[in-house]
Amino acid sequence: MKSIEDKQREIIEDFSLFDDWMQKYEYIIDLGKSLPLIEEEYKTDEYLIKGCQSRVWLRAEIKDDRVYFKADSDAVITRGIIALLIRVLSGQKAVDIGGSDLYFIDRIGLKEHLSPTRSNGLTSMVKQMKYYGIGLQNKETV
Amino acid sequence: MTAESTLVKHRPVIESRNDFPILSTRMNGRDLVFLDSAASTQKPQMVIDSLRKYYSEQNANVHRGVYALSQTATHLFEQSRLKVKDFIGATSEREIVFVRGATEGINLVAQSFGRKYFKPGGEIILSQLEHHSNIVPWQMIAEEKGLAIKVIPINEKGELRMDVFEKMLSEKVQMVAVNHISNALGTINPVKKITEMAHRYHIPVLIDGAQATSHCAVDVQDIDADFYVFSGHKMFGPTGIGVLWGKEKWLDAMPPWQGGGEMIQTVTFEKTTYNELPFKFEAGTPNIAGSIALGAAIDYIGQFDMTEIHAHEQALLEYCTDKLSEIKGVKFYGTAAQKASVVSFLVEGTHPYDLGVILDKMGIAVRTGHHCTQPLMDYLGIPGTVRASMAMYNHMEDIDRLAEAVTKARLMLC
Ligand SMILES: Cc1ncc(COP(=O)(O)O)c(C=O)c1O
Numbered sequence: 001m002k003s004i005e006d007k008q009r010e011i012i013e014d015f016s017l018f019d020d021w022m023q024k025y026e027y028i029i030d031l032g033k034s035l036p037l038i039e040e041e042y043k044t045d046e047y048l049i050k051g052c053q054s055r056v057w058l059r060a061e062i063k064d065d066r067v068y069f070k071a072d073s074d075a076v077i078t079r080g081i082i083a084l085l086i087r088v089l090s091g092q093k094a095v096d097i098g099g100s101d102l103y104f105i106d107r108i109g110l111k112e113h114l115s116p117t118r119s120n121g122l123t124s125m126v127k128q129m130k131y132y133g134i135g136l137q138n139k140e141t142v
Numbered sequence: 143m144t145a146e147s148t149l150v151k152h153r154p155v156i157e158s159r160n161d162f163p164i165l166s167t168r169m170n171g172r173d174l175v176f177l178d179s180a181a182s183t184q185k186p187q188m189v190i191d192s193l194r195k196y197y198s199e200q201n202a203n204v205h206r207g208v209y210a211l212s213q214t215a216t217h218l219f220e221q222s223r224l225k226v227k228d229f230i231g232a233t234s235e236r237e238i239v240f241v242r243g244a245t246e247g248i249n250l251v252a253q254s255f256g257r258k259y260f261k262p263g264g265e266i267i268l269s270q271l272e273h274h275s276n277i278v279p280w281q282m283i284a285e286e287k288g289l290a291i292k293v294i295p296i297n298e299k300g301e302l303r304m305d306v307f308e309k310m311l312s313e314k315v316q317m318v319a320v321n322h323i324s325n326a327l328g329t330i331n332p333v334k335k336i337t338e339m340a341h342r343y344h345i346p347v348l349i350d351g352a353q354a355t356s357h358c359a360v361d362v363q364d365i366d367a368d369f370y371v372f373s374g375h376k377m378f379g380p381t382g383i384g385v386l387w388g389k390e391k392w393l394d395a396m397p398p399w400q401g402g403g404e405m406i407q408t409v410t411f412e413k414t415t416y417n418e419l420p421f422k423f424e425a426g427t428p429n430i431a432g433s434i435a436l437g438a439a440i441d442y443i444g445q446f447d448m449t450e451i452h453a454h455e456q457a458l459l460e461y462c463t464d465k466l467s468e469i470k471g472v473k474f475y476g477t478a479a480q481k482a483s484v485v486s487f488l489v490e491g492t493h494p495y496d497l498g499v500i501l502d503k504m505g506i507a508v509r510t511g512h513h514c515t516q517p518l519m520d521y522l523g524i525p526g527t528v529r530a531s532m533a534m535y536n537h538m539e540d541i542d543r544l545a546e547a548v549t550k551a552r553l554m555l556c
Contacts, residue, residue, distance in 0.1 A: 052512070
């Protein structure tokens with residue numbers, strides 16, 4: 001398993017190939033479309049992170065000391081960014097997730113999507129992911 | 143046209159764009175296309191100059207100092223009140239209360255009027271089209287005083303069901319509060335008719351005019367409602383200033399809402415007597431600069447003929463509707479016969495947020511989401527819409543850019 005650090009570097013490299021915003025967003029949209037859907041049974045209020053613009057569902061499972069995430073959104077660009085976050089954080093050690101610095105978002109020019117003013121649910125989702133990392137290391141599923 | 147109005151030489155509406163400095167800036171590297179005027183309009187140079195001039199040459203507190211500067215500020219402030227009075231056809235400046243905006247105006251009426259007159263078991267009638275600002279203040283007082291909220295439904299075009307409204311009226315109803323123009327769908331509501339029907343039962347009426355004042359001539363005496371509220375920032379004025387107009391008989395009878403300086407006559411620890419109208423409702427130092435600049439915005443609008451503004455916006459509305467309907471999968475929300483220059487739509491297979499993100503990248507400012515009308519969106523069964531809202535300064539080219547961008551976004555997203 002590659003580290004959070006390595007994965008971020010990989011993504012930054014991938015994104016450096018794009019010449020303009022359109023290529024970048026087409027890629028994110030493709031990622032969004034290819035992200036495995038969260039099972040319908042988990043698309044409930046319990047797993048819902050409310051954003052005013054788009055909605056996000058997040059579910060975490062703990063195996064050994066690692067956390068596995070599944071997430072979904074009703075907006076495809078939000079889903080694309082979720083796919084990136086999952087690529088970086090899912091399967092990592094709980095302690096690493098809790099203390100991670102997700103600088104890649106800024107570096108690939110998507111920081112605006114994680115600003116609370118966008119109210120697309122992503123800011124709260126990242127907070128929640130870290131919270132699972134920090135706080136829920138002893139539970140099987142959350 | 144009367145002999146008098148032919149004497150006034152109005153500027154052509156199409157010229158107005160050049161008066162708004164922000165409209166020649168860029169967003170994300172593209173010439174800005176601003177289509178979110180229903181959220182807040184841009185400001186003409188005249189208004190910007192007014193704010194600058196106030197703070198550089200005229201600033202002092204009002205109604206207090208004997209020195210010349212304070213008197214100038216007071217004069218300009220009260221002058222602005224007179225401009226507002228004429229702008230909406232009020233009978234007296236005593237009926238013009240400066241507030242922060244439509245929201246504060248509605249809260250003031252709900253709290254002050256509601257506290258005094260609302261009786262348990264009564265009803266407040268709102269409509270399915272209301273902005274949260276014209277829902278929540280009523281819910282708060284309704285809960286406190288034990289009233290029920292009733293909602294006028296809409297038809298498939300987004301027009302109020304007046305037949306149902308008629309049946310909802312009864313002696314139990316203690317307030318009718320509806321908007322003049324819907325911010326989410328653009329529906330222009332028959333406010334004069336609504337008022338007349340409510341008054342048959344002696345029910346007071348509040349009209350939320352936030353979306354109306356920059357798009358059509360408002361005459362509060364003609365509408366004859368009891369209260370009319372609007373926001374300066376939606377009519378080319380600054381943020382943080384708005385107006386509550388109320389019939390003097392009500393304002394006189396209503397208790398003050400907030401206490402403080404300005405609103406008092408004499409204060410002792412035993413008893414305070416209140417200032418006269420409208421100051422009774424203006425506690426604390428008011429937004430002096432904002433009020434004066436709102437006067438400048440009214441002067442600015444006065445350079446144009448409201449009929450021509452309306453005609454220009456209707457042409458934009460029609461063009462926008464036509465252009466967007468050429469794009470596959472576009473569905474409109476709100477197709478009222480009487481409609482302001484607001485186009486709410488969705489593109490099949492896309493989420494409004496995604497569309498908004500792509501449009502932003504192309505320099506196009508539209509609003510996406512529920513537009514502070516969640517009950518309306520729930521009723522329509524959608525998470526929100528993309529809303530393009532036009533003002534007098536928009537040109538047909540803005541619509542071309544929008545249509546081009548939506549076409550491109552659709553290709554990317556679908
Ligand atoms: C119909 C309507 N009512 C009320 C408001 C609230 O106005 P403000 O936020 O300026 O008080 C708005 C603003 O979006 C509106 O569109």
